[in-house]
Amino acid sequence: MPRTRTLHLAAELAPGTGPSASAADPLAASSAGTAAARTVALARLAEAAGLDFLTHDDSFARPGLDALAVLARVAPETRSVGLVPTVTTTHTEPFHVQAAVATLDWVSRGRAGWRIAVSPSGAEARLFGRRPAPPTAALWQEAGEVAEVSRKLWDSWEDDAEIRDVATGRFVDRRKLHHVNFQGATFSVKGPSIVPRPPQGHPVTVVDATRPAARDTAAHHADVALIRASSAEEAAALRAELLQGARAHGRDPGQLRVLLSATVDLDAYEGGPGALAELIAGWHGGGAIDGFHLVPAVPERDLDRFASDTVTRLRDRGLFRTAYEGGTLRDHLGLTRPVSQYATTGAHA
Amino acid sequence: MSTGTGPKQVHLAAHFPGVNSTTVWADPRSGSQIDFSSFEHLARTAERGLFDFFFLAEGLRLREHNGRIHDLDVVGRPESITVLNALAAVTDRLGLAGTVNATFNEPYELARRLASLDHLSGGRAAWNVVTSSDAFTGENFRRGGYLDRADRYTRAAEFLATARELWDSWTPEGRQRPFAHHGPQFGIEGEFTVPRSPQGHPVVIQAGDSAEGREFAASAADVIFTRHSTLEAGREFYADVKGRLARYGREPGDLKIMPGVTYVLGDTDAEAQELAAEIRRQQVSPQNAILALEQVWGRDLSGYDPDGPLPDIDPDPESTLVQGRVRIADPVAVARKWRALSEAKGLSIRQTVIETSGRQSFVGSPGTVAAALAEFVATDAADGFILVPHLTPGGLDGFVDRVVPLLQERGVFRTEYSGTTLRSHLGLPEPVWKG
Ligand SMILES: Cc1cc2nc3c(=O)[nH]c(=O)nc-3n(C[C@H](O)[C@H](O)[C@H](O)COP(=O)(O)O)c2cc1C
Numbered sequence: 001m002p003r004t005r006t007l008h009l010a011a012e013l014a015p016g017t018g019p020s021a022s023a024a025d026p027l028a029a030s031s032a033g034t035a036a037a038r039t040v041a042l043a044r045l046a047e048a049a050g051l052d053f054l055t056h057d058d059s060f061a062r063p064g065l066d067a068l069a070v071l072a073r074v075a076p077e078t079r080s081v082g083l084v085p086t087v088t089t090t091h092t093e094p095f096h097v098q099a100a101v102a103t104l105d106w107v108s109r110g111r112a113g114w115r116i117a118v119s120p121s122g123a124e125a126r127l128f129g130r131r132p133a134p135p136t137a138a139l140w141q142e143a144g145e146v147a148e149v150s151r152k153l154w155d156s157w158e159d160d161a162e163i164r165d166v167a168t169g170r171f172v173d174r175r176k177l178h179h180v181n182f183q184g185a186t187f188s189v190k191g192p193s194i195v196p197r198p199p200q201g202h203p204v205t206v207v208d209a210t211r212p213a214a215r216d217t218a219a220h221h222a223d224v225a226l227i228r229a230s231s232a233e234e235a236a237a238l239r240a241e242l243l244q245g246a247r248a249h250g251r252d253p254g255q256l257r258v259l260l261s262a263t264v265d266l267d268a269y270e271g272g273p274g275a276l277a278e279l280i281a282g283w284h285g286g287g288a289i290d291g292f293h294l295v296p297a298v299p300e301r302d303l304d305r306f307a308s309d310t311v312t313r314l315r316d317r318g319l320f321r322t323a324y325e326g327g328t329l330r331d332h333l334g335l336t337r338p339v340s341q342y343a344t345t346g347a348h349a
Numbered sequence: 350m351s352t353g354t355g356p357k358q359v360h361l362a363a364h365f366p367g368v369n370s371t372t373v374w375a376d377p378r379s380g381s382q383i384d385f386s387s388f389e390h391l392a393r394t395a396e397r398g399l400f401d402f403f404f405l406a407e408g409l410r411l412r413e414h415n416g417r418i419h420d421l422d423v424v425g426r427p428e429s430i431t432v433l434n435a436l437a438a439v440t441d442r443l444g445l446a447g448t449v450n451a452t453f454n455e456p457y458e459l460a461r462r463l464a465s466l467d468h469l470s471g472g473r474a475a476w477n478v479v480t481s482s483d484a485f486t487g488e489n490f491r492r493g494g495y496l497d498r499a500d501r502y503t504r505a506a507e508f509l510a511t512a513r514e515l516w517d518s519w520t521p522e523g524r525q526r527p528f529a530h531h532g533p534q535f536g537i538e539g540e541f542t543v544p545r546s547p548q549g550h551p552v553v554i555q556a557g558d559s560a561e562g563r564e565f566a567a568s569a570a571d572v573i574f575t576r577h578s579t580l581e582a583g584r585e586f587y588a589d590v591k592g593r594l595a596r597y598g599r600e601p602g603d604l605k606i607m608p609g610v611t612y613v614l615g616d617t618d619a620e621a622q623e624l625a626a627e628i629r630r631q632q633v634s635p636q637n638a639i640l641a642l643e644q645v646w647g648r649d650l651s652g653y654d655p656d657g658p659l660p661d662i663d664p665d666p667e668s669t670l671v672q673g674r675v676r677i678a679d680p681v682a683v684a685r686k687w688r689a690l691s692e693a694k695g696l697s698i699r700q701t702v703i704e705t706s707g708r709q710s711f712v713g714s715p716g717t718v719a720a721a722l723a724e725f726v727a728t729d730a731a732d733g734f735i736l737v738p739h740l741t742p743g744g745l746d747g748f749v750d751r752v753v754p755l756l757q758e759r760g761v762f763r764t765e766y767s768g769t770t771l772r773s774h775l776g777l778p779e780p781v782w783k784g
Binding site for chain 1: 409410417418425426428430455457462465469636
């Protein structure tokens with residue numbers, strides 16, 4: 001294909017997500033205080049390399065700090081890189097979750113996303129004691145509903161709802177604030193949100209579509225889908241399936257990015273960072289993927305080598321940005337800023 | 350705690366003046382209540398002033414009036430804990446306190462978020478436990494608004510106790526151990542994912558004035574946030590709450606009493622008084638005066654002239670006109686009082702509301718205000734104050750520049766932080782690890 005498609009690059013920050021790091025306790029009490037400093041250093045490294053965004057994995061079942069908290073702590077110490085914590089939707093309150101993600105967008109000035117995840121285990125259910133975990137298919141269905149109500153709540157304040165009209169004494173135009181009246185299978189939300197519409201309109205929704213159970217939710221709701229594949233053909237097929245699914249849900253497939261997520265140990269990787277650059281360039285150029293999500297086996301080592309070597313080679317070939325052009329994560333991903341779904345209806349609160 | 354030699358020290362905290370009717374948003378100096386730069390400015394100012402902590406309130410549903418969203422006061426705010434984590438990046442010592450409702454959250458998740466904040470801030474986290482519950486707010490949550498008034502503090506107390514079990518489930522040496530809590534409100538078990546945080550337990554604040562609220566604070570809180578802002582009411586409250594501590598094996602210094610107070614500064618007392626009157630007129634706009642009246646009367650009074658007399662009809666005590674605000678307990682009595690005042694002084698609706706809803710506690714020159722604050726603390730009407738400026742975000746600047754130095758001169762306020770954690774600023778003991 002002659003058309004130059006933009007290459008997107010992202011990386012995972014959570015310690016212990018790579019295979020060789022599993023034995024090390026990332027949060028021994030003495031080092032927990034340095035979690036912030038460590039993450040800030042990694043985020044700055046990734047930002048200097050011009051990466052689109054950083055993910056930070058999370059689970060109620062594994063040692064680690066709350067991922068959204070970690071990335072909020074990082075936000076004021078970075079300027080451009082996107083920040084995408086994992087947020088689970090199973091035992092949490094959709095109203096709180098959307099407010100926290102919108103707030104990450106406010107404190108990062110338009111760089112927030114969230115990677116939706118579910119909590120399938122009985123162990124996680126027992127941490128909350130409210131209900132047993134539903135079967136996986138139902139969990140992803142519910143996650144989709146949480147994504148949907150979140151977009152409604154982000155839209156529930158139109159962009160120009162705040163008017164500060166001294167003459168009439170009105171701070172907001174209440175016609176631009178909307179009850180969302182969402183009724184899902186397991187929850188309902190009245191709305192509107194308490195948080196005004198975030199800078200990106202909608203923070204970026206990321207779904208790991210590796211598991212088949214998550215795929216329809218990704219096609220329906222994700223701005224970025226992460227996949228895993230062992231060949232370019234497999235990646236291309238998965239990407240086509242996701243884009244087709246998006247179309248079937250009435251979406252513009254041009255607004256969905258599909259990134260190959262891969263755990264990489266750049267010490268052990270055959271050919272090292274150069275070979276990885278070849279692979280990314282090849283799969284991207286062939287249309288199998290829109291970009292690459294690095295899950296470093298050892299973040300300090302692999303992210304550094306990825307940034308200094310792999311990214312440099314991709315830049316040398318003119319495939320990756322040399323500087324950020326826009327300010328928001330949507331800008332980096334080439335995604336449009338959505339208009340509030342209530343803005344054109346004229347519906348009143 | 351003071352060492353016992355010098356004068357009793359004043360504790361200060363800064364309330365971000367967001368959503369409430371005391372904010373003067375119409376002032377041209379009023380900035381955004383949502384941009385991070387506003388939070389950063391107020392927090393940095395508070396830290397420059399060596400304050401103990403920065404404080405965020407919470408509301409989980411936009412207020413409604415007569416079935417419509419209330420549009421006269423500042424509305425819209427970010428989610429507290431996320432903002433506090435970001436503020437941890439731009440401050441070093443300042444405590445970071447967030448209000449989070451115990452009814453519409455679950456212990457495991459919230460304990461984890463608070464412990465994360467304590468780690469990411471190096472020991473500066475605080476949680477203001479509020480309990481407000483009504484079906485109106487509950488409509489935004491899976492749980493719904495089912496909780497009885499009587500059960501609110503039962504749940505809050507067990508919530509906090511459960512959170513403390515989670516915070517204690519890692520040994521101080523960093524070993525993770527399983528926890529199990531099986532009580533009337535919560536039945537949960539497993540492993541907590543966050544190691545013991547720098548403060549052991551984040552500082553716990555309680556806000557609420559009822560007997561149940563005071564008892565809860567006496568049994569379990571580190572700070573109590575009150576509304577008592579006169580010397581007499583403050584001393585009475587102080588004696589009552591401190592008197593409840595012994596029952597729980599606690600010392601008077603283990604619970605700090607900090608009323609939320611507003612203030613107005615001028616070069617002279619007269620100038621400050623004038624400015625205060627002007628601010629009250631800005632806060633109680635003609636539209637806001639009618640709204641305040643409707644809150645008492647529980648009726649649509651939009652046809653009344655704010656510059657005219659009070660209505661002669663009676664309040665509707667069963668009204669659901671106002672939602673999302675604390676209800677007035679006896680509207681008929683309040684209306685009677687307002688009418689008497691209005692008749693005695695010849696006041697219009699707006700003037701009556703200005704007179705009766707005044708919240709400016711400290712008005713005067715910096716010297717007058719510093720002396721008054723010091724007197725409150727010296728005479729046991731308070732241990733300190735949560736200052737509520739009326740301007741966002743610059744409303745604290747004058748206080749830090751002009752009043753703090755005078756408190757320092759009097760020897761009642763620190764000249765530098767002596768510790769790094771919020772507990773150390775407040776002089777609170779380390780929580781004993783209950784393994
Ligand atoms: C000074 C003060 C500040 C409060 N701030 C909040 C708040 O930010 N959010 C909230 O939901 N409730 C807030 N409350 C409400 C209390 O949590 C409580 O629900 C209310 O005071 C009724 O409880 P009580 O009967 O113990 O007084 C506040 C109360 C007081 C006294």
